[in-house]
Amino acid sequence: MSQDIAIDECYTLWGAVVERALLDARWNPNNSDEASRCNGIPHIQMVNARGNALRWLRGNTEDFHFVCEAAGLNPAYVKRLAAEQLGEDLIWNNHFRIGRGDAPQGADT
Numbered sequence: 001m002s003q004d005i006a007i008d009e010c011y012t013l014w015g016a017v018v019e020r021a022l023l024d025a026r027w028n029p030n031n032s033d034e035a036s037r038c039n040g041i042p043h044i045q046m047v048n049a050r051g052n053a054l055r056w057l058r059g060n061t062e063d064f065h066f067v068c069e070a071a072g073l074n075p076a077y078v079k080r081l082a083a084e085q086l087g088e089d090l091i092w093n094n095h096f097r098i099g100r101g102d103a104p105q106g107a108d109t
Helices: 003-026 032-036 043-058 062-070 075-086
Strands: 091-093
Touching (some): 003 043, 003 075, 043 075
């Protein structure tokens, strides 16, 4: 396996972590289509997963930054994407303001 393939696989793996957090954060227990996609996962587990995802996406932790960077994504871009998908204000805490130019190269903003 070449080093380039291994790096791409790492980006894919960590990108899936970011994607799962975005999906969990967007889960709406009042939407019957989303509720049916839980595939038997107990409601309380989905509520907890959503809360954990929201805290992680809104936070400014080392873990969040590590995962974004391991996925080849700019953390500010991920926060902006999450805010847009969740319909939230682009300012998530007093110490973090998202500005233009935060997306990874080649990403549409």
